[in-house]
Amino acid sequence: MNDDPGAAGGTTRDNSVERDNWVERDRAVVWHGFTQMSTYADHHPVVVERAEGRELIGVDGRRYLDAISSLWVTTLGHCVPELDAALAAQLALGAHTTMLGNGNRIVVELSERLAAVVPVDGAHVIYASDGACAVEQSLKIAWQYHVNRGDARTSFLAFGGAYHGDTLGALSVGDRGFGTDIFDPLTFPVLRAPAFGEPGCFDRAVAMVAEHAADLAAVIVEPLVQGAAGMQLAAPDDLARRGRACRDLGVLLICDEVATGFGRTGTLFASEQCDLRPDLMCLGKGITGGSLAMSATVASDAVFSEFLGDDLGPRTFYHGHSYSGNALAAAVALRHLELIEAWNVLDNVRDRGEQLGALLHDRVASRAEVREVRRRGLMTGVELAPPSEGLRWGRRVSAACVDRGVLIRPLGDVIVVMPPLTVTSAEIHTIVDALVDALDQVAADDAADARALS
Ligand SMILES: Cc1ncc(COP(=O)(O)O)c(C=O)c1O
Incomplete structure (x- = not known):
């Protein structure tokens, strides 16, 4: 996969002028989400020209291992011929027809297949386009x-x-979090159980369900892993206990599997x-x-049955949404x-x-720069332990990984x-090697700065 002259970890071509041009064109007209646009260009963003397998190729020809699955969406890789063939075949049959009051054969087939694999009794599927909209639907x-x-x-x-x-x-x-507090006045109040990492989180959550059951429409949870919280983990038994409490008290349980679904x-x-x-599941x-x-x-x-009527x-x-x-x-x-199923992806x-997990345990977890490593399957968070506030270690370690050809985006630190x-064993080594080097670099840079100041 790395036979291009601009292989991951280093490029033999200096196409930085080309890259800078694209970054400038990008900055001029594109507004990137969760990104301060006045400093966007300063962070040497990767502008992707094409993707191949598990790699992204920038406009400058550099290759990057996509270690964040393009913000947690990519499963089998990019440009999978079998998926592209399914897309092309459907294109010949029609790209889109409305679901409001009418049906579409391929959507029926997908829904039958989904109904057979989701852990929901007697599944009925309503579609949208983004995870947030799936959540919004489930709340309504x-x-x-x-x-x-x-x-x-x-x-x-x-x-x-x-x-x-x-x-x-x-x-x-x-x-x-993530700077969204400014919208608080637009939101509605909810009952808040403690965070996964807090001691007694689920005892409290179960008690809250019992205390408020009469007024509680639903409990919503990210099962096993709170992704955006920095891969905070919960024990399966605790989630099962809380699920039983909901069922016993007639409170609906919404499992938000937007991040955890489809094998992660x-x-x-x-x-x-x-x-x-x-009772409801978000995908x-x-x-x-x-x-x-x-x-x-x-x-x-x-x-679903409660919605049947005149x-x-x-x-x-x-x-319902247009698309x-x-x-x-x-x-x-x-x-x-x-x-x-056919590729035994879950085994991989x-x-x-x-x-x-083993490599991170051996080479990363015990380092002074690391507070904790959390992982379930291929959802992993390495929490850094910067010695003081404001060092932006998350950002700097990620940038150092990108320099080494491994695309990483942090959540804070x-x-x-x-x-x-479908990541391979060799690619797992590449990711951990890049992370170890990046940690070395950031620690050495800080040490040099400290010496310069003393
Ligand atoms: C658990 C969970 N739910 C919902 C969402 C929102 O999904 P989207 O960004 O597709 O709207 C995310 C996104 O990260 C998520 O992690």
Whole structure:
């Protein structure tokens, strides 16, 4: 894969002028999310020209191992011929037709396949385009479910550290952060259980469900791993306990598997490891293997049935997006599910995850610069331990990894390592080598600065 002169870790061509031109054109017209545009260009962003396998190739010809799966979406790799063939075949049949009041064959086929694999009893699938919209749908469904039953419940319970997306409902159940506090006045209040990492988190969450059950529409949780909180982990038994409390008290359980779904934690869905049968499940990111925008909310038959009633009547779910159930995305998503099985992808996640865990344990975890390593499957966070505030270690260590040809994006001072599910053993070594070198470099730079000041 690295036979290009601009192989990962170093380039023999100096195309930096070309790259700078593209960065300038980019900066002039593109507004990047979660990015301060006045300093965007200073951080030497990678402008991708094409992608191949698990690598991205910049406009300057440099190659980067995509160790964050393009923000956690890429599963099998980029430009997978089998997925591209499914896309082309569907293109010939029509790219998109509306799901509002009408159907589409490929969407039926995908939904049948999804219904067979999601841990939801009697699954019914409603589609959207981004994870936040899947969450938004699930909150509205949970709300109306109780209204339709004549038992209006007005609150939601979510966890400290949670992240569920950027739309206002999703922001409300999320625990803010990332500079989003400015939108607080636009959000609605929710009951907040402690964050996963806090002692007694689940005892408290179970107690809160019991205390507020009469008014609680739903509990929303990221099963096993709170991704955006920096890969905070929860024990499967604790999640199972909290799931049982919801069921016993008639509180709906929403599992947000936007990040954990489609194999990242070693099973197709993280809920499976926690013995959870959620009433509502949010899917996104990896659903199409990372190639096309699609998300979905899966509702149990018990939930769905409460929406059945008179034509044009008030029990109807009055919600739906223009591109809901896009046929191209559905064709790719269907083929993607087949390939996960045919290629034994989950075995690779488990093997490579363990290899990554062992290497991080041996070479990274005990370093003075590292506070903790957290991992489930191929979702990994390396929390750094900077000696003082303001050193921006997360950003600097990531930048040093990028210089070495491994694309990393941190969450504050947590280095996220989340390679595609088909990552090879050699690529795992490449990622850990780059991280170790990057840590060496940042520690040495700080030591040199300290000497210069003394
Ligand atoms: C658990 C979880 N839910 C929802 C979202 C939002 O997904 P999207 O960015 O596709 O809107 C994310 C994004 O990181 C997520 O991690």
